[in-house]
Amino acid sequence: MEEIRVRTTRRSDMAEITELVQEIVSRSGVQEGAAVLQSLHTTAGLTxxxxxxxxxxxxxxxxxxxxxxxxEAFYRHAEGNSDSHLKTSFFGPSLTVIVSGGRLVLGTWQGIYLCEFDGPRERRVAVQLLPAA
Structure with a gap:
C-alpha cells in the first residue's frame, strides 16, 4: 500500500491524481489486476x-x-461542515480501477479526481494494487 498526498487550494476543489496513481502502478511492476484507491477523510471523496x-x-x-x-438551517454538526460530509457520501470514499498492460484502464477523456469539500488542506489517498492471480 502507498499513499498519495494532495494539497488542495479551495474549500471545494477537484484535484486530478491520475498521473500520481499511474506512477505507483508503473513502479509496482503490476501488469494485470486492479488499483484500489481510498480517501482517508470524511470530507473528501474520489471520482x-x-x-x-x-x-x-x-x-x-x-x-x-x-x-x-x-x-442550511437544519444542519446540526458543530464543526460547520455538514455539507462536506454529505457531498463525500454522495461521491464515495473509494474507487477501483482496472490495470492492464501496466496501465490504468481509463477512457480517452477520463481522469481520477480527489474531490475536496472542506479545504484547503493536505489530503491523503491510500492506493493498494491487487495483481491478477
Missing amino acids: INENADPDVVHDVLGKLERLVPHR
Missing part, C-alpha cells in the same frame, strides 16, 4: 470524470454547491 475540459470540474462543483449548500 472518475472528464479531464480534458476544466469547465467540467467547474460545472460539477457549481451544481454540487446548489444541491448541497454550505449553510
Whole structure:
C-alpha cells in the first residue's frame, strides 16, 4: 500500500491524481489486476470524470454547491461542515480501477479526481494494487 498526498487550494476543489496513481502502478511492476484507491477523510471523496475540459470540474462543483449548500438551517454538526460530509457520501470514499498492460484502464477523456469539500488542506489517498492471480 502507498499513499498519495494532495494539497488542495479551495474549500471545494477537484484535484486530478491520475498521473500520481499511474506512477505507483508503473513502479509496482503490476501488469494485470486492479488499483484500489481510498480517501482517508470524511470530507473528501474520489471520482472518475472528464479531464480534458476544466469547465467540467467547474460545472460539477457549481451544481454540487446548489444541491448541497454550505449553510442550511437544519444542519446540526458543530464543526460547520455538514455539507462536506454529505457531498463525500454522495461521491464515495473509494474507487477501483482496472490495470492492464501496466496501465490504468481509463477512457480517452477520463481522469481520477480527489474531490475536496472542506479545504484547503493536505489530503491523503491510500492506493493498494491487487495483481491478477
